[in-house]
Amino acid sequence: MTASANTLLEVKDLKVAYGGIHAVKGINLEVKEGELVALIGANGAGKTTTLKTLMGMVKPAGGEILFKNQSTAKIEAHDYVRHGLVMVPEGRGIFGRLTVEENLLMGAYWRDDKAQIANDLERVYQLFPRVKERYKQLAGTLSGGEQQMVAMGRALMSRPKLLLLDEPSMGLAPIIVQKIFEIIRMVAAEGVTMLLVEQNAKLALQTANRGYVMESGKVTFSDDAAALLSNEKVQQAYLGE
Amino acid sequence: MTSTINSAEFRANNLKTTLVLGVIAVVLAILPWALGHFFESGNSWLRAVDFALLYIMLALGLNIVVGYAGLLDLGYIAFYAVGAYTFALLNSPHLQAVIPEWLFQPNFFVMMLIAAFVAGVFGVLLGSPTLKLRGDYLAIVTLGFGEIIRIFMNNLDRPINITNGPQGINNIPAVQFAGYDLGRPIEFLGVSFEKIHLYYYLILAMCFFIIFVSMRLQRSRIGRAWVAIREDEIAANAMGINTRNVKLLAFAMGASFGGVAGALFASFQGFVSPESFTLMESIMVLAMVVLGGMGNIPGVILGAVIVSITPEILRDVINPLQQALVGRKVVDPENLRMLIFGLAMIVIMLVRPAGLWPSKQRRAELAPKTKTISQQENDSLQDAERNHD
Ligand SMILES: Nc1ncnc2c1ncn2[C@@H]1O[C@H](COP(=O)(O)OP(=O)(O)OP(=O)(O)O)[C@@H](O)[C@H]1O
Ligand SMILES: [Mg+2]
Numbered sequence: 323m324t325a326s327a328n329t330l331l332e333v334k335d336l337k338v339a340y341g342g343i344h345a346v347k348g349i350n351l352e353v354k355e356g357e358l359v360a361l362i363g364a365n366g367a368g369k370t371t372t373l374k375t376l377m378g379m380v381k382p383a384g385g386e387i388l389f390k391n392q393s394t395a396k397i398e399a400h401d402y403v404r405h406g407l408v409m410v411p412e413g414r415g416i417f418g419r420l421t422v423e424e425n426l427l428m429g430a431y432w433r434d435d436k437a438q439i440a441n442d443l444e445r446v447y448q449l450f451p452r453v454k455e456r457y458k459q460l461a462g463t464l465s466g467g468e469q470q471m472v473a474m475g476r477a478l479m480s481r482p483k484l485l486l487l488d489e490p491s492m493g494l495a496p497i498i499v500q501k502i503f504e505i506i507r508m509v510a511a512e513g514v515t516m517l518l519v520e521q522n523a524k525l526a527l528q529t530a531n532r533g534y535v536m537e538s539g540k541v542t543f544s545d546d547a548a549a550l551l552s553n554e555k556v557q558q559a560y561l562g563e
Numbered sequence: 564m565t566s567t568i569n570s571a572e573f574r575a576n577n578l579k580t581t582l583v584l585g586v587i588a589v590v591l592a593i594l595p596w597a598l599g600h601f602f603e604s605g606n607s608w609l610r611a612v613d614f615a616l617l618y619i620m621l622a623l624g625l626n627i628v629v630g631y632a633g634l635l636d637l638g639y640i641a642f643y644a645v646g647a648y649t650f651a652l653l654n655s656p657h658l659q660a661v662i663p664e665w666l667f668q669p670n671f672f673v674m675m676l677i678a679a680f681v682a683g684v685f686g687v688l689l690g691s692p693t694l695k696l697r698g699d700y701l702a703i704v705t706l707g708f709g710e711i712i713r714i715f716m717n718n719l720d721r722p723i724n725i726t727n728g729p730q731g732i733n734n735i736p737a738v739q740f741a742g743y744d745l746g747r748p749i750e751f752l753g754v755s756f757e758k759i760h761l762y763y764y765l766i767l768a769m770c771f772f773i774i775f776v777s778m779r780l781q782r783s784r785i786g787r788a789w790v791a792i793r794e795d796e797i798a799a800n801a802m803g804i805n806t807r808n809v810k811l812l813a814f815a816m817g818a819s820f821g822g823v824a825g826a827l828f829a830s831f832q833g834f835v836s837p838e839s840f841t842l843m844e845s846i847m848v849l850a851m852v853v854l855g856g857m858g859n860i861p862g863v864i865l866g867a868v869i870v871s872i873t874p875e876i877l878r879d880v881i882n883p884l885q886q887a888l889v890g891r892k893v894v895d896p897e898n899l900r901m902l903i904f905g906l907a908m909i910v911i912m913l914v915r916p917a918g919l920w921p922s923k924q925r926r927a928e929l930a931p932k933t934k935t936i937s938q939q940e941n942d943s944l945q946d947a948e949r950n951h952d
Contacts, residue, residue, distance in 0.1 A: 400804055402801065417790065417795060420791065424787055431802045476802075
């Protein structure tokens with residue numbers, strides 16, 4: 323795996339520890355421009371930790387993260403979004419006391435192109451008509467599925483170059499999960515590069531171009547999504563087949 | 564964004580607001596005369612109103628820190644003290660040997676700016692070491708800060724006499740406004756305005772200014788950033804909010820409101836001493852914010868008026884009431900007054916835990932859940948099915 327010209331994100335031998343607990347034990351990852359990459363693995367494998375580290379929310383114990391061929395080590399937490407790194411966190415990170423529209427506008431907090439922001443807002447409302455219906459409602463009073471849509475809409479308002487999604491299907495009814503994945507495909511079709519962490523491994527691999535499998539802090543498989551789907555070991559461990 | 568504003572509704576609301584504001588303006592304009600007309604002790608009531616206005620400013624300042632940014636500050640009165648002492652030190656005869664007279668006339672605008680600035684600096688001073696703290700931890704540190712400021716004021720009379728210690732600073736002049744000395748009666752249209760009247764209008768004007776700034780802040784990008792930080796600091800950070808600076812700004816803005824109120828207080832009162840700035844005062848201002856409705860400007864104003872005026876009303880009512888009911892003085896009226904006041908606060912908070920006039924956010928947060936989460940999920944599931952194709 324060598325970095326090519328269109329490599330957006332490159333993670334080299336990344337290690338993360340919480341005190342004495344080694345949550346991530348030296349992993350390598352790569353995301354190319356325009357790709358949708360899935361990161362799957364059991365509970366506690368270190369997926370969320372990896373994403374948080376990519377966003378600068380957790381400091382790595384070793385290794386290197388290159389975004390657009392530049393180290394992210396010196397970027398301050400509040401400047402990641404300006405570089406195009408955006409995450410929809412586990413549990414969505416919605417601002418419950420702000421209205422739906424205010425939440426979406428928070429995504430554009432760092433931008434000052436007013437006209438473009440208004441355009442993007444319209445685009446998000448087109449993508450999520452249900453969100454538009456509730457633009458005045460306090461985001462904290464939305465249902466889980468609606469909150470996930472707001473979280474994704476807010477992320478899009480940030481104009482991400484790389485969008486990190488942490489378990490977008492968590493706690494949602496199957497039909498809403500389908501809807502969310504439909505939207506993920508639409509967003510991908512618009513050319514947004516994504517790294518998708520999911521418990522629902524099957525759906526994630528069906529949606530993604532490539533995939534990584536994590537097991538207690540290490541990457542154990544990495545391949546095209548289709549290949550992982552037909553890999554016997556992966557099937558046994560994660561696809562319930 | 565523009566597409567979502569219903570303009571007819573907006574205009575109707577505007578008209579109603581204008582009418583309400585008009586009535587309020589007239590009432591406030593004639594209030595000093597009305598008080599003088601209806602009460603023997605009209606001036607002492609007017610004084611109480613002046614203080615209520617100062618408390619509104621303080622409560623709105625604390626509301627920025629506690630209500631918007633969610634940072635519990637138990638030492639807020641320190642900024643009031645800083646504003647008051649700043650004005651006092653720059654204007655009283657006490658430091659005249661050091662500060663040349665020509666440098667500082669008690670010019671209203673200059674003084675307000677300086678007081679706001681100095682208090683703002685103290686706000687940052689308190690804010691920067693406490694950036695990582697929240698909730699109860701922050702409360703303890705701010706409490707300590709408030710006490711430290713007061714103790715400094717109490718003791719900075721040695722080795723060099725700066726604050727004049729427990730005696731405080733006397734002979735503070737009134738401010739000068741457009742060439743007028745507000746300490747002297749001014750004739751206007753054949754009516755003589757005394758100091759207490761002049762200050763009433765001045766404080767009222769400042770109060771409106773502060774309300775205006777508060778409202779603008781709330782709807783601004785910064786206002787939303789404060790709420791976002793309060794909700795989820797990490798998520799706010801990821802939105803590109805420099806949480807450090809934005810929090811410091813909350814401390815500085817809140818403190819500067821307090822500083823302005825303090826400077827007005829010092830020049831109105833004519834003297835300052837440390838005992839005006841006790842922990843009890845901080846708690847009272849916090850009570851105003853919480854009891855009125857944290858984060859909601861009208862609520863906070865209401866809270867400030869009620870908490871500052873009620874004890875004054877009780878002072879006048881309690882003795883006659885006691886006489887009428889029991890026929891003699893049973894309990895010391897001063898104690899009874901505070902007892903009733905305390906009970907009233909407890910009852911209000913029990914009946915209206917979100918405050919008397921909460922913002923819709925607070926109301927939603929504290930409202931009993933009518934539907935369980937699973938019911939809500941079910942509803943939205945059905946909605947989704949309907950909308951699916
Ligand atoms: N703040 C923390 N302090 C200490 N240990 C932590 C912390 N956060 C995570 N861990 C530990 O690190 C390991 C990896 O956690 P992580 O949240 O990254 O897993 P995950 O793959 O996202 O799991 P899940 O699928 O359940 O979300 C776990 O053993 C967890 O207990
Ligand atoms: Mg996780």
